Amino acid sequence: MAPTWTDFRTLLAGERLPAAVVDLDALDRNVDRIRGALEGTGKRLRVGSKSVRHVGLLRRILERGGPAFRGIMGFTAEECAFLANEGFDDLLVAYPTVQPLALEALARAAAAGRTVWAMADSLAHLEAIGQAGRAAGVELRAVAELDVSYRRAGGHVHLGVRRSPLREPGQVLELARAAARIDGVRLAGLMAYEAHIAGFPDKSPFSPAMNRVSRTLKRISIPDVARLRAAAVELLAREGFALELVNGGGTGSVQSTAAEACVTEVTVGSGFVCSHIFDYFESIDCEPAAFFALEACRVSDPGFVTCHGGGYVASGTPSWEKLPLPWLPAGLTYLPNEGAGEVQTPLKLPAGAPPIHLGDPVIFRHAKAGELAERFTEYLLVREGRVVGREPTYRGQGQCFL
Ligand SMILES: Cc1ncc(COP(=O)(O)O)c(C=O)c1O
Known part of the structure; x- marks a missing residue:
């Protein structure tokens, strides 16, 4: 059962605010749904560790997921080296780098016996990876990234993200051949x-006019993506690249x-804790497992409450959906002129809201x-409505990768 505001008030009594809370029961159910x-x-x-950034939760997700859940998609080479030290294995760095220090850290993890993978979409990436591999006395695995965004009219129409310049199977083959010429x-x-x-x-609900466009784009793109991915895999196999x-x-x-x-593995990150953007997908069935609590610190006018802090706006295109979602008590809304504030966040109470007391x-x-x-720096871990532990986030372990 999803925790109510009364549940949160009880479990957070005596805790320092702001606090971040993870409902382990909900997390387990999300893992089960995704495994299903x-x-x-x-x-x-x-x-996908970028959507977790918490060693304790990563361990729990892998453990509960069972044999089909294997490996981590990390977001930097240094993060993957850190996770290797924490005992994780099969670490794929999903975003490329040519920084020697980062690749050396990854190569050291490989030399210590971990399976690691580095992303590449250009010769420069391969050369940097090869150099780190040679210096550590290992042959590093590279992963080629193929761009599968929706493109038409010679690239004048580009829907999707801008990532790799590799758009044709032949370009991936060229990269594979280049890799074969580089030691390490x-x-x-x-x-x-x-x-x-x-x-x-x-x-x-934030951009209703875009929903139909988004659904149409998905319907058209799914077969396109599948064809392109399969064509790249087939071409590589035909040319002897297993x-x-x-x-x-x-x-x-x-x-x-x-x-x-042709796909051997699917990455999932956000669906485990289910941040609020993932409420707005038809294909996703997950329940909220991560929350944060701010102190109600003042009341400026009847019908309003002001929280201490709160401006944790998400990355990406700026829009209202990137702000945290006021969750409980239900129906609280931002003020259009203030949004989520750096040190204070005023909210409007809905009619019939329960009284919110200072603190x-x-x-x-x-x-x-x-x-x-x-x-x-830490997440409070909750089971059956009680705080059963507190464990550090990456930040709490002194790690700040990006
Ligand atoms: C390479 C890659 N794979 C998978 C994902 C999906 O992650 P999530 O499940 O958190 O949406 C992302 C997210 O940006 C990504 O960059």
């Missing part, structure tokens, strides 16, 4: 992230990506799953 969506597909699940690196995998399917809401993994997907595309025969916690959900962890 993959059941029978034969695909494995790689946990080999092309071992392919990743194609269909952000315009997995990451674009299609039932958003891939150890073919990665795709995100929380918003688990079913469609897992249905592709009470007001509960919010972050728009993005991982970014909450950058604002707190």
Whole structure:
């Protein structure tokens, strides 16, 4: 059962505010749902750590997910090296870098026996990876990223994100051939992230006019993405490049990506804690598991309450949906001229709201799953309505990767 405001007031009594809370029961149910969506597909699940950023939660997700949940998709090489030290294995860095220090850290993890993967979409990436591999005396695995955004009219229409310049299977083949000429690196995998399917809401109350566009774009794009990914894998196989993994997907595309025969694994991050942006997808079934609580610190006028802090606005295009969602008590709304403030966030109470006393916690959900962890040094862990533990976020462990 989802915690009510009364539940939050009880469990947070005596806690310092602001506080971040993770409902482990809800987290477990989200893991079970996502595992259920993959059941029978034969695909494995790689946990997207950027949407968690908390070692304790990453461990719990992998453990509960069982044998199909294997490995982490990290967001920097240094983060993956850190996770290797924490005992994790099979660490794929999903975003490329040419920074020697970062790649050296990753190569050290490989030399210590961990399976690691570095992203590449250009010769410069491969050369940097190869150099780090040679210096550490290992051959590093590179993963080529194929762009699968929706493109027409020679690139004049580009719907999706701008990531890799590799858009044709032939370009991936060229990259694989280039890797074969560089010591210290080999092309071992392919990743194609269909952000315009997995990451674009299609039932958003914030931009209702875009919902139909988003649904149409997804319907048209899903077969296109599948064809392109399959063509790249087939071409590489024909030319003798055996891939150890073919990665795709995100929380918003688990079913469609897992249905592709050539895909070996699907990444999911946000769906585990279910930040509020993921409420606005038709294909997603997850429940809120992460929250933060601010202190109700003053009342400026009848019908209003002001919270201490709260400006934890998510990255990406600026819009109202990037603000935290006031969650409990239900019906609280932002003031259009203030939004979520740096040090104070005034909210308007709905008619019939329960009285909020000074010192009470007001509960919010972050728009993005991982970014909450950058604002707190620890998460309070809750089971059956009680705080059963507190464990550090990356920040709490002194780590700030991006
Ligand atoms: C490469 C890649 N894969 C998968 C994802 C999906 O992550 P999530 O499940 O948190 O939406 C992302 C998110 O940006 C990504 O960049």
